[in-house]
Amino acid sequence: MARAAVLGRLNWQLGSVAELVQETPRVASLVLDVPEWQGHLAGQHVDVRLTADDGYQAERSYSIASAPEDQRLAITVERLDDGEVSPYLVGEVRKSDKIELRGPIGGYFVWKGGDDRPLLLVAGGSGVVPLMAMIRHRSASKSTTPTTLLYSSRSEDDIIYKAELDALSAAGDGLTVAHCLTRMQPPGWRGYSRRIDRAMLEEVAWPKQQNPIIFVCGPTPMVEGVAGHLVDMGFDPASIKTERFGPTGG
Amino acid sequence: MTVQQSDLKLDGNAIAGLLREIFTMEMTTAESTCAGCHKVHAVGQVEVYMNAPGAVVRCPACGQVQMRIVKGGGRYWLDLSGIRCLEFSA
Amino acid sequence: MSFISRGFRGKRRDAASSSRVPPGQYVVNDFPVLSAGPTPRVAFSEWTFVVEGEIDQPKKWTWEEFRKLPTEEVTKDIHCVTKWTKLDTAWKGVSVDTILEGVETSAEYVMAFSYGGYTTNLPLEDVTGGKAWVAYEFDGQPLHPEHGGPARLLVPHLYFWKSAKWVRGLRLLNKDEPGFWESNGYNMYGDPWREQRYWGD
Numbered sequence: 001m002a003r004a005a006v007l008g009r010l011n012w013q014l015g016s017v018a019e020l021v022q023e024t025p026r027v028a029s030l031v032l033d034v035p036e037w038q039g040h041l042a043g044q045h046v047d048v049r050l051t052a053d054d055g056y057q058a059e060r061s062y063s064i065a066s067a068p069e070d071q072r073l074a075i076t077v078e079r080l081d082d083g084e085v086s087p088y089l090v091g092e093v094r095k096s097d098k099i100e101l102r103g104p105i106g107g108y109f110v111w112k113g114g115d116d117r118p119l120l121l122v123a124g125g126s127g128v129v130p131l132m133a134m135i136r137h138r139s140a141s142k143s144t145t146p147t148t149l150l151y152s153s154r155s156e157d158d159i160i161y162k163a164e165l166d167a168l169s170a171a172g173d174g175l176t177v178a179h180c181l182t183r184m185q186p187p188g189w190r191g192y193s194r195r196i197d198r199a200m201l202e203e204v205a206w207p208k209q210q211n212p213i214i215f216v217c218g219p220t221p222m223v224e225g226v227a228g229h230l231v232d233m234g235f236d237p238a239s240i241k242t243e244r245f246g247p248t249g250g
Numbered sequence: 251m252t253v254q255q256s257d258l259k260l261d262g263n264a265i266a267g268l269l270r271e272i273f274t275m276e277m278t279t280a281e282s283t284c285a286g287c288h289k290v291h292a293v294g295q296v297e298v299y300m301n302a303p304g305a306v307v308r309c310p311a312c313g314q315v316q317m318r319i320v321k322g323g324g325r326y327w328l329d330l331s332g333i334r335c336l337e338f339s340a
Numbered sequence: 341m342s343f344i345s346r347g348f349r350g351k352r353r354d355a356a357s358s359s360r361v362p363p364g365q366y367v368v369n370d371f372p373v374l375s376a377g378p379t380p381r382v383a384f385s386e387w388t389f390v391v392e393g394e395i396d397q398p399k400k401w402t403w404e405e406f407r408k409l410p411t412e413e414v415t416k417d418i419h420c421v422t423k424w425t426k427l428d429t430a431w432k433g434v435s436v437d438t439i440l441e442g443v444e445t446s447a448e449y450v451m452a453f454s455y456g457g458y459t460t461n462l463p464l465e466d467v468t469g470g471k472a473w474v475a476y477e478f479d480g481q482p483l484h485p486e487h488g489g490p491a492r493l494l495v496p497h498l499y500f501w502k503s504a505k506w507v508r509g510l511r512l513l514n515k516d517e518p519g520f521w522e523s524n525g526y527n528m529y530g531d532p533w534r535e536q537r538y539w540g541d
């Protein structure tokens with residue numbers, strides 16, 4: 001928080017891929033070494049810029065998945081087969097390739113920690129990425145902020161960070177994770193088996209008297225649906241922060 | 251032919267990087283007062299359309315255009331006429 | 341710019357080769373959707389098209405009336421200022437010549453205006469003489485709302501932002517006035533072959 005209000009110029013810089021982690025069949029994390037990295041806040045993103053040999057460029061935003069405390073910067077990308085940038089990042093990129101990026105970017109969809117209000121995190125698909133940075137930050141900073149993640153995926157195989165979320169929620173320091181699977185459920189599935197709706201939010205959300213801070217992230221229609229339900233349920237609109245990833249995914 | 255079923259709507263977070271090219275401040279936490287309906291929203295909250303010749307920012311309450319940002323040929327064009335006031339911390 | 345992303349090509353075909361591709365453009369196979377706002381969903385029963393401005397008797401059609409006008413089928417290359425070009429797009433619609441038939445006007449410009457509030461300006465002579473249509477079919481199908489349906493303007497010899505989606509009328513003007521993009525950096529005319537993208541190009 002000792003961040004000066006006036007920021008320097010936002011320059012493009014090169015990171016090199018130190019590690020590739022296949023998170024699900026369609027999602028991979030790129031762990032990057034960025035020599036000049038200035039640090040970040042949980043919830044911020046980077047802009048990635050790809051340049052072809054004839055000069056053609058494409059730019060997209062990717063949330064930072066790693067905690068501010070982590071050694072390296074990580075992004076997690078879902079591959080959209082008909083997309084332009086994501087199939088390159090998940091499929092073409094190899095270890096020690098260089099990626100051009102700039103950041104950290106954003107300040108609205110950010111959780112710094114250090115206050116008593118409980119956290120409600122609601123994610124659809126790759127929308128879990130900035131929320132994971134918050135969960136990792138919470139854990140790395142030994143925060144015990146009561147936190148619930150409600151996380152919607154298509155099927156069990158599509159759950160990003162599943163093992164890590166299982167481990168973190170088993171630690172008993174106040175993190176609860178509720179999954180819902182919208183398309184396919186394994187035999188004996190004990191989580192939700194439908195899209196996030198108001199009844200589900202009423203079951204998992206903190207009582208509004210506790211005045212939770214709420215972050216909602218994912219595909220645009222999902223984010224708007226969830227935010228609408230939360231407002232209808234009486235949560236303070238000023239405490240509901242949203243980030244839309246676009247039309248697809250989830 | 252690919253047809254997008256939902257509108258290609260994003261929010262102010264998606265232009266945070268673009269705004270940082272123009273302003274020295276982090277702008278998504280700035281509060282903008284709509285020139286049309288006078289409602290106040292954080293810039294992170296506003297509606298943004300980027301699949302266009304420029305970025306078009308609309309008021310989440312009344313839908314009116316608040317901001318247009320065009321970048322090209324080594325120049326920027328910034329129309330803020332749909333915003334009555336932009337407040338940010340010094 | 342010196343950095344190149346190893347193995348990145350982007351979603352496009354080879355640019356340079358064809359004499360049909362204006363400078364700075366690349367060819368796409370899909371049809372990107374461009375939108376500056378929510379997609380208006382206009383019911384045919386509510387749709388109208390008007391010609392107004394510098395004209396003694398403004399003209400107006402309902403959807404049913406409009407569909408009775410003589411139609412044309414055209415196949416054209418289209419060039420979007422965001423740098424994609426799509427070759428051989430097939431449209432059906434009404435020629436603007438037909439729409440303006442019998443109109444006496446001193447106007448030299450038109451402002452096309454749309455459901456949703458979009459506007460774009462053009463010289464009258466660029467929408468007459470078989471150069472522009474109000475199109476309601478693409479590829480043999482009713483024009484999808486994402487692409488401007490019920491009907492959009494089609495002015496293929498200019499950058500595609502001039503081909504206003506969801507068009508609902510033409511205003512005849514004596515003096516050129518900037519439309520939505522033309523008032524914020526984009527060229528008043530927009531000839532793709534002269535790369536007239538921005539002010540001063």
Ligand SMILES: Cc1cc2nc3c(=O)[nH]c(=O)nc-3n(C[C@H](O)[C@H](O)[C@H](O)COP(=O)(O)OP(=O)(O)OC[C@H]3O[C@@H](n4cnc5c(N)ncnc54)[C@H](O)[C@@H]3O)c2cc1C
Pocket residue numbers: 045060061062063064076077078079080082083084085086087126129130243244245246247248252253254260263264301371372373374
């Ligand atoms: C602030 C922010 C943070 C984000 N963080 C992440 C993240 O952490 N992880 C992640 O995976 N993604 C994230 N995204 C989404 C990401 O930026 C890209 O949008 C995504 O990866 C798709 O890019 P692409 O180039 O692969 O696909 P694109 O080529 O952009 O296409 C995406 C899909 O939309 C369709 N489409 C796109 N444009 C059009 C158009 N004009 N007309 C018709 N159809 C179109 C395509 O056919 C395709 O299905 C974030 C987005 C934002 C705004």
Ligand SMILES: [Zn+2]
Pocket residue numbers: 284285286287288289309310311312313314
């Ligand atoms: Zn407003």
